[in-house]
Every structure is written in C-alpha cells, then in structure tokens.
Amino acid sequence: MQPNHKLNYLLQLGDNALILGQRLSEWCGHGPVLEQDIAITNMALDLLGQARNWLDFAAQTEGKNRTEDDIAFLRNEWEYRNVLLVEYPNKDWAFTIVRQFLFDAFNYYLHKELTESKDEQIAAIAAKSLKEITYHLRFSSEWVIRLGDGTDISHEKMQTALNELWRYKGELFKLSPSDKAMISEEIGADLNKIKSLYDQKLKVIFEEATLTIPDGNWSQSGGKIGKHSEHMGHILSELQFMQRAFPAMEW
Amino acid sequence: MIEKLEQQFQAKIDAEVKIEPKDWMPEKYRKTLIRQISQHAHSEVVGMLPEGNWITRAPSLRRKIALVAKVQDEAGHGLYLYSAAETLGAERDDLLDQLHTGKAKYSSIFNYPATTWADMGAIGWLVDGAAIMNQVMLTRASYGPYARAMVRICKEESFHQRQGYEILLTLCRGTEIQKQMAQDSLNRWWWPSLMMFGPNDAESTHSAQSMAWKIKRKSNDELRQAFVDATVPQAKILGITIPDPDLKWNEERGHYDFGEIDWAEFWNVVKGNGPCNRQRIEDRKKAYEKGAWVRDAAVAYAEKREQRKAASKAKVA
Ligand SMILES: [Fe+2]
Ligand SMILES: [Fe+2]
Numbered sequence: 001m002q003p004n005h006k007l008n009y010l011l012q013l014g015d016n017a018l019i020l021g022q023r024l025s026e027w028c029g030h031g032p033v034l035e036q037d038i039a040i041t042n043m044a045l046d047l048l049g050q051a052r053n054w055l056d057f058a059a060q061t062e063g064k065n066r067t068e069d070d071i072a073f074l075r076n077e078w079e080y081r082n083v084l085l086v087e088y089p090n091k092d093w094a095f096t097i098v099r100q101f102l103f104d105a106f107n108y109y110l111h112k113e114l115t116e117s118k119d120e121q122i123a124a125i126a127a128k129s130l131k132e133i134t135y136h137l138r139f140s141s142e143w144v145i146r147l148g149d150g151t152d153i154s155h156e157k158m159q160t161a162l163n164e165l166w167r168y169k170g171e172l173f174k175l176s177p178s179d180k181a182m183i184s185e186e187i188g189a190d191l192n193k194i195k196s197l198y199d200q201k202l203k204v205i206f207e208e209a210t211l212t213i214p215d216g217n218w219s220q221s222g223g224k225i226g227k228h229s230e231h232m233g234h235i236l237s238e239l240q241f242m243q244r245a246f247p248a249m250e251w
Numbered sequence: 252m253i254e255k256l257e258q259q260f261q262a263k264i265d266a267e268v269k270i271e272p273k274d275w276m277p278e279k280y281r282k283t284l285i286r287q288i289s290q291h292a293h294s295e296v297v298g299m300l301p302e303g304n305w306i307t308r309a310p311s312l313r314r315k316i317a318l319v320a321k322v323q324d325e326a327g328h329g330l331y332l333y334s335a336a337e338t339l340g341a342e343r344d345d346l347l348d349q350l351h352t353g354k355a356k357y358s359s360i361f362n363y364p365a366t367t368w369a370d371m372g373a374i375g376w377l378v379d380g381a382a383i384m385n386q387v388m389l390t391r392a393s394y395g396p397y398a399r400a401m402v403r404i405c406k407e408e409s410f411h412q413r414q415g416y417e418i419l420l421t422l423c424r425g426t427e428i429q430k431q432m433a434q435d436s437l438n439r440w441w442w443p444s445l446m447m448f449g450p451n452d453a454e455s456t457h458s459a460q461s462m463a464w465k466i467k468r469k470s471n472d473e474l475r476q477a478f479v480d481a482t483v484p485q486a487k488i489l490g491i492t493i494p495d496p497d498l499k500w501n502e503e504r505g506h507y508d509f510g511e512i513d514w515a516e517f518w519n520v521v522k523g524n525g526p527c528n529r530q531r532i533e534d535r536k537k538a539y540e541k542g543a544w545v546r547d548a549a550v551a552y553a554e555k556r557e558q559r560k561a562a563s564k565a566k567v568a
Contacts, residue, residue: 022307028322029303030534032542034296034330041323045316052312069311093545149555150548157544242310242368249426251310
C-alpha cells in the first residue's frame, strides 16, 4: 500500500504543535513568575489551537470518518510524527526556553514557506498560525538573550541547556519520505531553502545572548518517521488517559 | 484631627464614593484590605493547582484548550488582585512570602484534591459559582481598585461557571459510568463549596467592621443561602443528587433549608489539616524558588541594558 504522504505531512505539522503544546501546558500554575506563567500558557494555547487545525485537516485527508480527537488521542506511539525535540522534558525554564527557541525559529520559516503552498488549505492554516508563531519566536528570542546575558547562573543554565538540546536540532531539517514527496508536489516547504535562514537566526541570537554554539553536527532523529524517545510513552499515557480508559464517549 | 478624618472617610463610604489609592484612609482599613485582597489573590493562584492537575489529561482537544484558558484566567485574576494590593503599599514578594510561610490564608476549597475529570465540571460549577456570589458583592466594594478588578474578574468567573456546568451536563447525558463520575464529584465538592462562605454569622470575626466599611456587603450566611437556592435547581437539571438528606424547600422562608456543615472539618482544613494543604504550599514554594534565578536574571539584564543605553548616549553626546 502506498503511504499517504499528505496525511503524514499534516501529522508532522500537527503532532509538533500537539506535543509541544502538551509540554508547555505542564508549566501552567508552576511558572517562575505569574506574568511568565501566563505567557508560556498562551503559547501552549496557540500550539494546541494549531494542532486542532492540522489534525482536523489530517482527519479529512485520511477519509476514514475519524475526528481530530481520534487522531490526537487514539494513535499508537509509532504513528505520531513529531520531532524528538518537542517531546524533550521541560526540565527547567532554561531548557524550556532553549527548546522553544530552537523550535520557533524553525517553525517560523517553515510556516512562512507554507503560506505559499499549492494546497490552499495548508496555505491558509499556515498563514493563520504564522501570526502566533512570529510572536513565539520574538518571545523565545528575547528570553534566550535575557537569560544568556543575565547573571552568571542564568548564563550557565542556558549554555547547559543549549549543549544538551543541540543534538535534536538537526532532525528539523532531515527530510522524511513525506517531506520529499510534498516538496516535489510544491505542497510542502523546501527545508533546504530555509536551513540557512535558520542557521543565521541562531547565530545572531546566540551571539547577542553571549552563548557559545556547540560543536558537532550529529543529530538524533526518528520522530518524524515514528521512532520516538522514551519520553513519548509518558506523554501519551497522560494525553490519552481519558480516551483509553473510557473509550467511545462524548466529553 | 484623626477623628475628623475618620468621620469624613466614613461619610464618603456611606455616600458610596469610592476610596482611591491616594485618599486618606484609616490604617486598619488599609491593613484589612491588604489582608483580604492578598488572600483573594493567593486563592486565585493556588486555585490553579487542582485544575492544572488535569490539563495534560483532558479528554479532548476542545476541553484541553478550554481548561488551559480557564486556569490561565485565574492567573490573570491573581495578577489584577496583587496589583490592587500594591496600590495600598503592599509588595508582591512580601505577600507571597506570607503565603509560603502559612501566615496568609487562601480559600480552603483548594485544599481538596481534584481526582477525576468530573471535578473540572464540579469546580467550575460550584467553586467558581460560590466565588461569584462573593465577588459580585465585591464589585461594589468601597475601595476603587478592588471593585474595578472585581468587575473584570466576575465576567470571566461566570463564564467559568457555565463551562463547568456544561462539562457536567455532558457527563450526565452520557454513559452510566460518566453519570457515576459526576455524582461522585458532587458528593465530594458539595460540602466544601458551602464552607467557602466561611463560618456562620455568629462566629464570623471580621464581619461587622467590614460591613461598615463596605468591603463586605452581605453576611456569610446570606451568601451561602443564595448559593444553595441558585444551585439546587441546577443539580435537578443535571439529574444528580446533592448529598444532604436535610435539603428541602421551605415554603414559609422562600428558601431551601439545608443540613449542618461539618465545622470540625472546616476548622481543620483552615488550620492546615486538609487533604492537600501541604502539597499546595509546597507546589507554590517550589515554583517560586525554582523561578528565583529567572527573576534575578531578568533584573540583571534590564540593568545591563540601561547601563549600555546610558553609555552609548554619553558617547553620542
Ligand atoms: Fe478567578
Ligand atoms: Fe474562575
């Protein structure tokens, strides 16, 4: 059977938003200060809203009469297509911010490209999301700078987080079979095209933050083709709990 | 002199003129308000925890988003209220310190655990519902910034209440197990919700002065009765049973009669012996302590930026 590349492509987009939204929502009520609790929760809300749009479209594309919730809550782990970076635990504010920045910078250029997609629905969802993602990127860039160039302690925490998360960044640009298929149909975004913009953005922000870009270009990968980290099962055990424990009910 | 000021102050209050931050006010009025507003702010923030506990497990994307937004609203309420307390000369850090050391109280209702999804319904319906009774009254409080914060907050609270009720309505129209979940939740939240209005009027220590100052306009028992009267018919529509054998309509009074609150439990939870008191304070302290380096860094960075700006200005000049 031919894989449904468009479906898988939509799942890549939707699952990134869903899993990162789920992660960020863990902060709600536990932020370092009330104002930032609200800000990070806002981003969680944006991402979960984006996940709904992508997964609803994925359900239509699949054509099996499933809903956005069936797609979000009732797949097996190997059917989720988010990158490993977004399933990485929150750990502390430094890890959360570095993870967010590494992702937002990618997501921003990705969505910019997607607004030109030949698929009108994808272009429309991307355009709608882009406004929010533009704000996310501004927020996470500012916090990378503020904490990188803040105190010695904050600098060290940020550098540690960056060193640790650096090996998850490469997967963002690693072409999955669905990426390749969608790029060739001019539906998907050409990741090679945005790679240099991304690298440039990182260089500028990390420089201003006085953080050192780590050596080494080896990257962990697998999420986009359904091979996840051990963290993923725990995320799903919470995400899917109600739907698994009480199947086929209205909530 | 002071006496005259006090007379003028009370005259203003009696004439329903709002007291504003720069106006003269008796020291006791200021202190009482700081205590009341900060307790209220703490309640909003601690109140994020029981519902926050269900965010990652919400059963649908729509419900998850609504719950996150609801808990975030409570954070916003906390923020307005801390700001209102600051207009009286209080510092947010001091107020938080009082929360963390147990010196300041917050609404005891949040010392009960949220154990099932149905609790997201019951909390919205009953807890936000009880809070509204109190807060609608406070929109007319004599202190301007407090009253104005309440107007904003009340709009959101009534939305929360409807949202919570709708969660329960969905359960009650669902499967047998969903109905059981809803009933179990009502069983656990009913009495603690009635306790939210505080001790009986005869036992209430702060009430008389607060009434005169119009930072309280209805008594605990009046508010509790209004809550029961409003809630009983709503439970009937849901088709679940309020766990009080003494609950019945009193034609003569035109109100529902209801059973006696377990005051021993009430006072124990107030004193720190509720199921979650320790956990809630620990969670808040942990968030605060873990955030210390972030707050420090933000301050340090802001200072550096100011210095750099000044330095580059000096160069230009
Ligand atoms: Fe509130
Ligand atoms: Fe509320």
